[in-house]
Amino acid sequence: MIRRHFGTLRGLARLALSYPQLLLGLSASRRPDPRRVTRLVFVCQGNICRSAFADVAARRAGLRAASFGLSTTTGRAAHPPAIAAAQDLGHDLSDHRAIDLSDYVPEPGDLLLAMEVRQLHRLAADPRLRDLPRQLLGRWTWPMLPHLHDPYGLDDRYMAQCLRRIGVAVERLAISFPGARLS
Template identity: 30%
Template sequence: MADFVGVFLKILFVCTGNICRSPLAEVFLKTLIKDEKVSAYLCEGLEIFSAGTSAYFQSGVTKEAIEIARKYGADLSLHRSRLLNKKMIEDADLILTMETRHREFAKRLAPGCLDKIFLLKDYVGEGNQPKNVYEHEISDPIGLGISAYEKCAKEIIKAIKKLIIRLDEAGA
């Protein structure tokens, strides 16, 4: 049997501006998957990218996001925001959003792709029976200081670790 070469699963993370949450999710998945005990097949077969529903200016990420990423061994200094478009959604195999409004935006943009668009927390099983609707979402730290970024990063990392387990168990 020949070794598999190439991408077999494309994962797209979505937030608002693509300057904090979705780039953190992207870089944390790229970093953490190397640290977890998963198959080399999974590590080498993923294409991971991110975009924002309102990312109009190809901006860099916030300084706080760079700082938080660095704290966890990742680098976001070269990231530039990308505006979510229909082709990105169609090309991805799995679209994971930070908030309900991002999920709904993606569904409106690509109505033929409803079966692959999820809230990140719901997809990994963290959104079950929340006390309120916002528990399904990854909180937005923009403008709230470094402690909010730290809280956001912890939420994302927890979800990403569960995502890695789910992908590995599924033989993604």
């Protein structure tokens, strides 16, 4: 059960720790003004699974979107199990290429959406990004799961579960941030 729903025991522990961090204001979140958000920017570690899928799902939903990884190589292809799981959900990740943090160009109206609290802290520490609004993507899952554990190299069932959760979050983001819709 843990492997399918949380990836690993560490994933479950990080999820449990993320709730008090979020509730006590220790997550390094920075609230957006929904009227000013014009692009959703998804962030994870490698930009080959979670943020890659969120980017593709958001674009398919008619939203302005981008994604990048905090520690990756620009141009890297999506992870093959992520491509397969995305395809099962009706999305094509085969053309996705990772973008590293150093190659990401912020735009006015960007909302950074990270998968983990520690990623929010890293964004907050970056002088180029610290003033941008940033939230946990998991705030838009149902039920709310502030930590979306990295599925890279884990069970295929967890990969599918993680991407389904991200898909739900993207649908809910479309309602919360209508300014990010393509005109």
